[in-house]
Amino acid sequence: MGASRGLTELEGAVLGLVWSRAPCTPYAVRREFQVSPSPFWSGSAGAIYPLMRRLEKRGLLRAEARVTGRRRGRQYAPTAAGLRALRAWIGPPPPAWVLGVPMDALRTRVEFLGALSRARREAFLTSVESGLSTHIRIVQRHCRRSMGKAKTADHLTARGALLMLRARRLWLREVRAAR
Amino acid sequence: MGASRGLTELEGAVLGLVWSRAPCTPYAVRREFQVSPSPFWSGSAGAIYPLMRRLEKRGLLRAEARVTGRRRGRQYAPTAAGLRALRAWIGPPPPAWVLGVPMDALRTRVEFLGALSRARREAFLTSVESGLSTHIRIVQRHCRRSMGKAKTADHLTARGALLMLRARRLWLREVRAAR
């Protein structure tokens, strides 16, 4: 029933998050996005709350009222249909754009570095390299923290992020050398 | 003097593209996005044409009517203010989110791979690894083609994309090994 067209990226990510943390409040999901070192989604309330209601209405999430003290709230868990939807979202050979080079704001900027004076270019590259190193340290810590403790998925994700950042820093050095 | 708030990512990319290819039609810009191995922006007409008009109205692009045969059309080039805006977009130490881990649809999916059966997981990883290798070959070709010929910026961008893809493939192998 319910022709249920595919999930958007954010929907997929939220559904997956709920699946892996269930039972799970919208607030917890938001936090997850907010503390993530990958700041693509703001995890704004205006995105998350309506989205989870939507998933509930589509029968992919089931909500139970949570009453801690006098606090209203809902905890979500995926339904059977929700799990199926998640699998259908991940499972089949992903469309090309999923495999394609991810968009990268840094790469875009570097592409037009030629518009800057030599001095500004140097300053840019220096600042970026140090900023990148900071980020790497953060993700590295996150990576170590999630090691072992049965959080394999988290750890692997962090590893992925780390490898990505390192590749970028390496590339940055190439860029600097080439100028 | 139009307080000219900052440029969006797409605006920055378009302005940069026009700067590096000027004089340049909107259509050429679209094509650039469409053939890019990084398929984040569709390069849809509905995005590009209004955007470039906007930049023109803000005084960042200057348009000259192009008449080839009986064909209407506009060629754009950045104005002095446009170049300044481009520099201001790239130049200063970029905000943290530019340096942060770029969002990656593949990483998101892998994060929830645990929702799949062992067999499906295997199938997924196999399909992704081969798809990734295909993409790598494509970018590699692009990379070689842009070598030398004074297209340093293009080449470096392609290199960046290539390193990113390779890091991803390496990571994929880790994922497979860890399961």
Added chain:
DNA sequence: CCGCTCATGTAACTGGTTACATGATTTA
């Protein structure tokens, strides 16, 4: 002359953001 690609646009939609509003709970 038919269909394909080049080329320029517009209109409706939509998903996510910003900014705001509200109240409960914890901490200084």
Added chain:
DNA sequence: TAAATCATGTAACCAGTTACATGAGCGG
């Protein structure tokens, strides 16, 4: 008890997408 944070939500906005419309030029 005041300030901070937890927690839930809404409303207006906006950038980019999809889908459509139009017409020029060109290859068969």
